[in-house]
Amino acid sequence: MLLPVWRTSPLAAAVVEGMRIDEEHIAEPGLVVLDVTAADEETARAVMDGLQQKWATSGVTPVWRVPGEAGVRARVHVDTRRPD
DSSP: OOEEEEOOOHHHHHHHHHOOOOGGGGSSTTEEEEEEEESSHHHHHHHHHHHHHHSEESOSOOEEEOTTSSSEEEEEEEETTSOO
């Protein structure tokens, strides 16, 4: 079970709740789905913010915890073909 820590948008919430990588997310070269695992929310957000400063991304997405596992997790979609 995933426990949301915070939410920023309906799209980002859907990504976390579904945890599915649809074919469209990686349909072309340059499209990437990254799972981020960090010790804390601040670190995960800093990584996602850094990615969105370099490329077009889904933005800073929700961070969640998996009970019984260390750290927090997040998923971000990145288009490396286009700078943000």
